[in-house]
Amino acid sequence: MSVLVFAENFKGTVKKSAFEAVHYGHKLAAEMGTDCHAITVGSVSNVSDLGKYGASKIHQIASASTVDFDSQQFSKAIGTFAKNIGAKVIILSHSSQGKSLAGRLAIRLDAGLVTAVNQLPDVSDGFKVTKSLFSGKAISTYSMDSEVKVLSLIGNALAPEVVNAAGEVVPSDIELEASKLTVVETKTVEGTVPLPEAELVVSAGRGMKDPGNWGIIEELAETMGATTACSRPVADADWRPHHEHVGQTGVAIRPNLYIAIGISGAIQHLAGVNNSKVIVVINKDPEAPFFKAADYGVVGDLFDVVPRLNEAIKKAKAG
Amino acid sequence: MKLLVCISRTPETTAKISFTEDGKQFNSDGVQYIMNPYDEWYALVRAVEFKEQNGGEVTVIHVGESSSDIIIRKALSIGADKAVRVNANPSSSLFVAKQIANYASENPQDIIFFGKETIDYNGSEIGPMVTEMLDIPYISFASKLDKDGDAFLCERDIEGGVQALKVNAPFGISAAKGMAEQRIPNMKAIMMSKRKPLEVVEPVEVEAKVSIDQYELPAGKSGVKLIDPENMDELVQLLKDVEKVL
Numbered sequence: 001m002s003v004l005v006f007a008e009n010f011k012g013t014v015k016k017s018a019f020e021a022v023h024y025g026h027k028l029a030a031e032m033g034t035d036c037h038a039i040t041v042g043s044v045s046n047v048s049d050l051g052k053y054g055a056s057k058i059h060q061i062a063s064a065s066t067v068d069f070d071s072q073q074f075s076k077a078i079g080t081f082a083k084n085i086g087a088k089v090i091i092l093s094h095s096s097q098g099k100s101l102a103g104r105l106a107i108r109l110d111a112g113l114v115t116a117v118n119q120l121p122d123v124s125d126g127f128k129v130t131k132s133l134f135s136g137k138a139i140s141t142y143s144m145d146s147e148v149k150v151l152s153l154i155g156n157a158l159a160p161e162v163v164n165a166a167g168e169v170v171p172s173d174i175e176l177e178a179s180k181l182t183v184v185e186t187k188t189v190e191g192t193v194p195l196p197e198a199e200l201v202v203s204a205g206r207g208m209k210d211p212g213n214w215g216i217i218e219e220l221a222e223t224m225g226a227t228t229a230c231s232r233p234v235a236d237a238d239w240r241p242h243h244e245h246v247g248q249t250g251v252a253i254r255p256n257l258y259i260a261i262g263i264s265g266a267i268q269h270l271a272g273v274n275n276s277k278v279i280v281v282i283n284k285d286p287e288a289p290f291f292k293a294a295d296y297g298v299v300g301d302l303f304d305v306v307p308r309l310n311e312a313i314k315k316a317k318a319g
Numbered sequence: 320m321k322l323l324v325c326i327s328r329t330p331e332t333t334a335k336i337s338f339t340e341d342g343k344q345f346n347s348d349g350v351q352y353i354m355n356p357y358d359e360w361y362a363l364v365r366a367v368e369f370k371e372q373n374g375g376e377v378t379v380i381h382v383g384e385s386s387s388d389i390i391i392r393k394a395l396s397i398g399a400d401k402a403v404r405v406n407a408n409p410s411s412s413l414f415v416a417k418q419i420a421n422y423a424s425e426n427p428q429d430i431i432f433f434g435k436e437t438i439d440y441n442g443s444e445i446g447p448m449v450t451e452m453l454d455i456p457y458i459s460f461a462s463k464l465d466k467d468g469d470a471f472l473c474e475r476d477i478e479g480g481v482q483a484l485k486v487n488a489p490f491g492i493s494a495a496k497g498m499a500e501q502r503i504p505n506m507k508a509i510m511m512s513k514r515k516p517l518e519v520v521e522p523v524e525v526e527a528k529v530s531i532d533q534y535e536l537p538a539g540k541s542g543v544k545l546i547d548p549e550n551m552d553e554l555v556q557l558l559k560d561v562e563k564v565l
Contacts, residue, residue, distance in 0.1 A: 010478070015478075068482075068484075070456065071447060071450075071456075071457050071459065072450070072451075072454070072455070072456050072457060075447075075451060095478060096459060096460055096475070096476060096477050096478060097477075099436075099443040099447070099459060099460075100443075100446075100447055100457060100459040101447065102443075102444065102447060103412070103416070103443070103444040103445070103446065103447030103448035103451065104447040104448070104450065104451035104457070106413070106444075106448065106528075107416075107447075107448050107451040107452055108451060111528070112528035112529040113412070113413070113444060113528070113529065114529060115441075115442045115443065115444055116441060116442065128532065132441075132537075133439060133440050133441055134330075134336045134438070134439055134441075135438065135441060136537070137336045137536070137537075138336050138338070138534055138535065138536055138537070139534070139535050139536070139537055140531050140533065140534045140535075141531070141532045141533040141534075141535075142529050142530065142531055142532065143529065143530050143531075143532050144528070144529050145528065145529070145530075146528040146529070180456045180486060180487065180490075181456055181458070181484050181485070181486050182484060182485040182486075183482055183483070183484045184472070184483040184484055184485060185482070185483040186477070186480065186481075186482045186483075187480050187481050187482070187483075188477070188479045188480030189479050189480055192479070193479075194478035194479030194480075195478075195479070196478055197478060199564075200564070200565075224565070242462075242496055242497055243476070243479070243480075243481075245496070248332055248438060249332075249356060249357075249438070249496065250496065252441070256564040257558065257562070257564040257565065267332070267333050268332050268333070271332075274537075275537075277562075277564065278558065278562045278564050279540070280554070280558070281543070291543050292540075292543070293540055294540065294543045295540060295543065295544065295562075296543065296544050296545075296546055296554060296557065296558075297543040297544070297545045297546065298545070298546050298548050298551075298554065299545065299548065300548030301548075304548065305548050305551070308548075308549075308551045309551040309554065309555070311551070312551035312552045312554070312555040313555055313565070315552070315555075316552075316555045316556070316559060316565070
């Protein structure tokens with residue numbers, strides 16, 4: 001009996017979401033009176049950092065080379081490993097990899113599955129865990145009765161703390177089967193934190209009037225170290241790339257700070273961002289529905305307010 | 320080429336979300352139901368385009384009761400050739416996945432299309448479950464699918480980018496934004512859809528592994544604090560010292 005966490009890496013570096021998952025696994029294992037194991041695939045440079053956040057043992061599959069993600073191949077390897085160590089709870093990140101694996105592992109291990117969990121399970125009476133649904137507009141509590149359980153943890157639900165667990169790194173004897181996928185090319189935006197992992201997000205909408213006006217948004221984001229996002233109409237009009245679209249049919253995010261600039265706050269947009277810890281809305285229309293969902297509001301012309309906010313942050317950072 | 324598209328029924332995107340007083344059930348009073356947008360706009364339309372370009376047959380499969388027939392007819396009017404409805408309440412993702420895998424193992428498919436998630440449970444669970452049951456590859460969150468000789472070329476969304484990859488049939492694929500453009504069926508297509516076959520089959524039994532005890536609404540915001548647009552220093556100070564997010 002143990003807790004097993006699949007710790008994702010990207011190009012050989014452990015992802016932020018993996019530290020969150022390991023810390024979650026560590027806390028759950030402590031409540032269940034067992035150990036938290038982590039498993040990684042491919043060569044990972046900072047793998048021992050997983051120990052800091054709570055992994056008592058870190059197992060590495062195929063440590064010699066970079067491995068492209070294939071849910072079929074990974075499900076077999078991780079599923080076999082989970083059986084070998086008798087893992088009772090398997091924890092994944094609710095990311096593109098974790099989401100593709102969660103259902104597969106649940107079938108392979110004949111396990112119960114709850115995806116996008118947002119809190120530690122309550123193990124005082126059975127095994128109960130909550131998840132958000134309707135893109136954050138509701139929460140449900142699940143009871144899991146199966147012997148083996150698979151959970152995927154939504155991003156930014158808990159802050160990983162340093163606990164300095166043993167973190168012994170051991171090569172695993174599990175071998176990956178040949179993949180049926182061939183990766184041809186990987187294109188990523190360099191130098192910015194991907195939206196699902198970003199703690200600070202600056203987002204803009206139709207109030208910007210023209211794609212040529214985005215300079216002030218990018219400057220503000222750069223000052224803050226934030227990731228840029230946008231509303232659906234702006235992505236649909238090709239003013240901004242599709243991967244920046246947040247909302248019900250775009251990316252759902254839950255950063256620590258979400259600054260919405262010139263976005264009215266349609267219900268579909270709110271659905272993707274209303275789990276943000278702090279929401280700031282800048283809009284010249286005091287009737288914009290977004291103000292009802294905001295913590296802080298600024299009623300004013302964004303072309304004046306945004307540069308002023310940028311200067312104020314610069315000043316605060318310098319001071 | 321055999322193309323299977325899995326469609327789900329969800330409350331429409333602007334529906335007010337509420338639950339019965341005891342928190343045991345979704346309150347469907349006055350709620351309009353639609354075909355899950357990812358299933359319709361991206362998965363189904365791309366499957367239909369694919370058939371138009373490469374030949375083949377598009378089947379839609381849905382697990383639900385007769386109240387779903389309206390969205391199944393819509394799928395047929397968008398261009399699917401035939402439909403299968405598994406006559407049961409879609410009680411869990413495992414239940415639904417088992418029905419689809421059961422159909423697909425009896426009626427082998429080249430490509431099984433899913434939407435990237437449903438807009439109600441946001442789980443992305445069905446695609447991985449079905450493909451694991453069938454032991455075939457699964458391409459998640461795909462924004463592109465093209466034929467490339469005997470193989471298929473896809474692009475999948477990953478955090479902060481996209482990855483292009485090649486795969487051979489059979490495989491499952493979940494469709495994200497970018498895969499296709501929404502299609503509005505014309506009157507002729509709507510009339511023709513009424514003559515297309517809709518087969519109703521009974522479900523296979525599945526034992527549930529999880530159950531929902533309670534639904535609730537998240538605590539709302541306590542109210543907005545308005546900041547003078549001339550005074551951004553105040554906002555920065557609040558974000559920094561009170562909220563500790565900067």
